[in-house]
Amino acid sequence: MRKTLIIGATSAIAQDLAKLFAEAGDSICLVARSESKLSILADDLKLRGASSVAVQSMDVLEYDRHQSVVDSAVESLDGLDLVVIAHGTLPDQAACQQSLDMTKKEFEVNALTTISLLTHLANYFEEKQRGSIVVISSVAGDRGRQSNYVYGAAKGAVTIFLQGLRNRLAKSGVNVVTVKPGFVDTPMTADFPKGALWASSERVAKDINNAIDGQKSIAYVPWFWRYIMLIIKSIPEVIFKKLSL
Amino acid sequence: MTNRSYQSWAGYPVVDQEARKLNWQSDSLPLQDSDGKSFLPYGNGRSYGDVCLNDGGIVIDCRGLDHFIEFDAEHGVLRCEAGVTLQEILHFAVPKGWFLSVTPGTQFVTVGGAIANDVHGKNHHKAGTFGRHVSRFELLRSDGSRRICSADENTEWYQATIGGLGLTGVITWAEIRLRPVKSALIDQEVIRYSNLAEFFEIARASDQDYEHTVAWIDCLAQGDQLGRGLFIRGNYSDTVQNSAVRQPKFNLTVPVEPPFTLINKMTLKLFNTVYYNKQRKEQIKGQVHYKPFFYPLDAIYQWNRIYGSKGFFQYQCALPVEHMEDAMREILERISRAGLGSFLTVLKLFGDKPSPGLLSFPMPGATLALDFPNYGQKTLDLLDQLDEVTRSVGGRVNPSKDARMSSEDFQLHFANWRKMEDYIDPRISSSFWRRVTAES
Ligand SMILES: Cc1cc2nc3c(=O)[nH]c(=O)nc-3n(C[C@H](O)[C@H](O)[C@H](O)COP(=O)(O)OP(=O)(O)OC[C@H]3O[C@@H](n4cnc5c(N)ncnc54)[C@H](O)[C@@H]3O)c2cc1C
Ligand SMILES: NC(=O)c1ccc[n+]([C@@H]2O[C@H](COP(=O)([O-])OP(=O)(O)OC[C@H]3O[C@@H](n4cnc5c(N)ncnc54)[C@H](OP(=O)(O)O)[C@@H]3O)[C@@H](O)[C@H]2O)c1
Numbered sequence: 001m002r003k004t005l006i007i008g009a010t011s012a013i014a015q016d017l018a019k020l021f022a023e024a025g026d027s028i029c030l031v032a033r034s035e036s037k038l039s040i041l042a043d044d045l046k047l048r049g050a051s052s053v054a055v056q057s058m059d060v061l062e063y064d065r066h067q068s069v070v071d072s073a074v075e076s077l078d079g080l081d082l083v084v085i086a087h088g089t090l091p092d093q094a095a096c097q098q099s100l101d102m103t104k105k106e107f108e109v110n111a112l113t114t115i116s117l118l119t120h121l122a123n124y125f126e127e128k129q130r131g132s133i134v135v136i137s138s139v140a141g142d143r144g145r146q147s148n149y150v151y152g153a154a155k156g157a158v159t160i161f162l163q164g165l166r167n168r169l170a171k172s173g174v175n176v177v178t179v180k181p182g183f184v185d186t187p188m189t190a191d192f193p194k195g196a197l198w199a200s201s202e203r204v205a206k207d208i209n210n211a212i213d214g215q216k217s218i219a220y221v222p223w224f225w226r227y228i229m230l231i232i233k234s235i236p237e238v239i240f241k242k243l244s245l
Numbered sequence: 246m247t248n249r250s251y252q253s254w255a256g257y258p259v260v261d262q263e264a265r266k267l268n269w270q271s272d273s274l275p276l277q278d279s280d281g282k283s284f285l286p287y288g289n290g291r292s293y294g295d296v297c298l299n300d301g302g303i304v305i306d307c308r309g310l311d312h313f314i315e316f317d318a319e320h321g322v323l324r325c326e327a328g329v330t331l332q333e334i335l336h337f338a339v340p341k342g343w344f345l346s347v348t349p350g351t352q353f354v355t356v357g358g359a360i361a362n363d364v365h366g367k368n369h370h371k372a373g374t375f376g377r378h379v380s381r382f383e384l385l386r387s388d389g390s391r392r393i394c395s396a397d398e399n400t401e402w403y404q405a406t407i408g409g410l411g412l413t414g415v416i417t418w419a420e421i422r423l424r425p426v427k428s429a430l431i432d433q434e435v436i437r438y439s440n441l442a443e444f445f446e447i448a449r450a451s452d453q454d455y456e457h458t459v460a461w462i463d464c465l466a467q468g469d470q471l472g473r474g475l476f477i478r479g480n481y482s483d484t485v486q487n488s489a490v491r492q493p494k495f496n497l498t499v500p501v502e503p504p505f506t507l508i509n510k511m512t513l514k515l516f517n518t519v520y521y522n523k524q525r526k527e528q529i530k531g532q533v534h535y536k537p538f539f540y541p542l543d544a545i546y547q548w549n550r551i552y553g554s555k556g557f558f559q560y561q562c563a564l565p566v567e568h569m570e571d572a573m574r575e576i577l578e579r580i581s582r583a584g585l586g587s588f589l590t591v592l593k594l595f596g597d598k599p600s601p602g603l604l605s606f607p608m609p610g611a612t613l614a615l616d617f618p619n620y621g622q623k624t625l626d627l628l629d630q631l632d633e634v635t636r637s638v639g640g641r642v643n644p645s646k647d648a649r650m651s652s653e654d655f656q657l658h659f660a661n662w663r664k665m666e667d668y669i670d671p672r673i674s675s676s677f678w679r680r681v682t683a684e685s
Contacts, residue, residue: 012268012309036271044312047337190266194250 001051003077005070007031007060007117008087009041012186013136016205017084022050029054029073032087052077060087060113070120080128082212083121085114085135090188096150103150110154115161122165125174133169134177134212135162139220142180142229145245166217175215179208182225197228251304254549255293256556257619257648260300260676268309270326270417273389276672279303283674284387286411288358289330291351293559294648295676296362296410302674307357307415313337314418321423322380327357327416334423335535343423344481344535346378350591352540357416362645363408363602365595367457367539372424373598374605376407382419387672391417396601405668408602410644412669412678430482431457431538436528437521441472441574445611448594451478457538459593463517464577464586464615471577473521474592482532509618516588542589552618560628561614561643563595568638569611575634576613583627587616603661606643614646625649644677655681 004021006014009030021028022045030045030053032038038055045053054076058069074080091106114135125131140148141155159178166176183189183198204221211219220226235243251264264287265275276284285299287306298304310328317323321343323334331345332352338344349364358364363376372378381395384406392414394403406413438447444460451458455478462474542548549557564572573592580586590613597609617624632654635642641658642650656662662682669678 037269040269040271040312040314043314047313047316187266187268 002026002081003029003079005029005031005073005077005080005083007083007085008136009055010034010037011086011088011136012188012201013181013184013204013208014084014086015041016201017086017208018045019048020205020209021082022046022048022053025049025051026082027051027053027077029056029077031056031058031069031073033057033059060117061108063113063116066113066116067120070117070124074124080124080131082132083125083134085117085133087113088136088138088188091148091150093146093148093150106150107154107157110151111157111161114158118161118165122169122174126169126172128174130173132175132177132212132215133165134179134208136179136181136208137162139180139182139225139229143233143240147245175217177208177211177216178218179211180218180220180225180229182220182222182228251287251290251298251306253294253297253648254291255559255616255648256549256552256554257558258295258298258300258676259556260295260298262299262301263303264306265303266306266309267415270310270312270383274385274387274415275305276303276387283672285673285675286357286361286415288328288355288361289353291354291358292362293646294644295680296644296647297358298676299674300676305415308355310357310417321425322420323423324418324420325356326418327360327382328355330355331359338423339426339429339535342425342427344426346422346424347372347375348539349375350540351543352536353543356419356421357411360407360416360419361409361411363600363605364645365607367459367593369598369607370452370458370594370596371456371598373596374408374600374602374607376600376602376605377598378422379407380420380422382406383417384414385417386414386670402668404601404603405665406602408600408605409665409668410604410677411675412665412673414670414673426481428482428484429535430484430532431479431535432482432530433477433479433533433538434528434530435524436476436478437474437524437526438476439473440470441570441577444472444474444476444592445570445594447476451476452594452596454480456480459591461520462577462590462592463521464590465514465517465581465584466521467578467581471574471581472592474590475521475524477538479533479538484532513586513588517586520588552616555619555621557619558617558624558628558648559614559646560617560631561612561646562631562635562640563606563608563610563612563643564635564638564640565608565610568640572634572638572640573611573613576631579627579630579634580615583630585617585620585624585627590615603664604644604659606641606645608641610640614643644681647677650681652681652683 004026008014010032028050030038035057042053042055056069058065089109096103137159138155140152141159144152162176162178181204184201184204185198186201199222207221282302284303284305287297287304290297308328310326313325315324331354348366359375363374365374384392384394392399392402458478460474460476466473592613594611595607
């Protein structure tokens, strides 16, 4: 029976992932900011087979609570085998271009809060000498594009932070998974017209679950984004800067 | 923004509507900045016609209300949000020894959609409609009010919402009664019969001892073979799951929509003849998994696409007991004469268990359901001819399958329709409701 902590538990992708964890019988601790949503999720996951479900409400911007939230999760689950960090926001790029405050805030939610949580969690796992850390970054962090480089830069920071962390924790037997979703149909992308490249959160959750089980390091979800990003990353900057991506 | 993914199952009519999502039962309705436009709850779009469409308005996608809330394992009472699908309920409940009391021919419908169309299944003669097994639900209205509705609390709202076509408000969660089963298997018998009179004979003889009965008929057969087909009857199996009967995998799909229908006279004739003759013996008994038994069409995920971009029509009528035999014969004759039948035509007897719903479709008698490719006026003319028969005997056409019945017919078939007006949410409307209540 795995002991699993999910931060950003109300995210559509995290919810579908939690269903899979519940069906596998995990003991789960959920962290999100809305108490009413947490209680809906707790009832649901218990019925779907979770061995136990505990909840804690927190806005991830409350940095000073990060350590204690991790500690209470460890306490309520009696240890920790797996953590998933899923919270995030999709910034309004044009508005960020006019406001440093907004850019900073987006950077905090999408990068610094995650880095803070990982700082606490990494020390816990390093000492335990086993377990998995799974963080949802994004394909947007693979290359900056005019349409969303604030988001891309934040996710890129998380990706590189995770790269280093993986390198550090490998000797301790801790697996670090960087998840890079492409376009996923969730509340975050509600206003986008959807085309052929779009995947459901359910599909993406299945792929993430497989990546966790398979102890992967980097998981593009769905898989074809690895190849799309390979192409996008290989375009020389002299050409790339003229494209309107 | 036109949204291709919020259409109806038969792809007709194609509408222009905005979609918004309701993902949490605790949230208020997503009606901000809607300029007073009307809205309509949307489940999983498995209605064939326009009951799930709101041209020019908003649809509120309730599929994200997909959480289980409570399960009483002793009595088989499940409380869940309205966007949970029947597939998810079966996945959850069958291993625990419970099954849906009533299920339509696809498991890809939501609980909210099943209530709003008060759906029926192959056991209508034993169990009545889905709504009979809904003990209570919460109704959220555009004024923000929330009502718990049951047979004894907010009774009129309960009755107006069951079969209420989504018009009374959004169902956020519902409590449904399941029925016990010993396994995931059905003891099935398939009987080949050779004409309509035999159908009625076998159906009457079977309704007592078999929980599920239905016939698939060859809609192109004529003369003394009119109505011939396969009669399928079954009961939940008492034997515990044996490994010989495997759960089928659902992974076929129709990946693209062809520009024209693949269902034409030739493929139709071929299919119906082959299907009728697929069974050599007069009668075959066996055990089957519940999925192929209840949901044969679900095996091909987006089978509706074979009809091409013009879409198709489904016609389902209910004919009252007193006239059902003659009227059914007349309807089948008109269809086979037109040569416009469907590749799967379903015939069944309805029982007399009343539904709490004001606008519920089934009535004691017989029901026929089939698809027609959309050949434009030619198809519409045939459907009008079928309406003539249905109307003449006091039958009804099923709103959840309809995209073209006249307002006169609707108002004649559903005498309670005016009573609905007291319960319709002032912000809710649908393409269907505007069509069938239009002054003619
Ligand atoms: C292959 C196939 C077989 C079928 N077999 C049968 C059958 O055997 N018997 C039968 O009766 N029907 C049958 N149907 C029809 C289907 O069961 C109904 O149309 C069903 O209501 C579809 O549910 P849905 O969740 O897809 O809802 P939708 O089609 O999206 O919506 C249906 C109605 O429900 C309302 N609604 C949806 N969610 C809510 C909510 N949360 N609150 C309030 N209103 C809501 C909508 O406004 C709309 O009026 C079949 C359909 C298919 C495609
Ligand atoms: N959707 C995509 O196309 C896509 C693509 C690549 C990567 N991703 C990433 O995938 C992850 C999951 O997103 P999603 O697509 O599932 O979208 P989502 O459903 O909108 O989830 C975003 C989640 O972040 C939470 N959140 C935002 N700010 C928070 C804060 N200050 N404190 C606590 N929680 C906060 C939200 O909580 P509330 O419920 O309280 O609002 C919500 O649960 C995100 O990291 C996202 O960047 C998504």
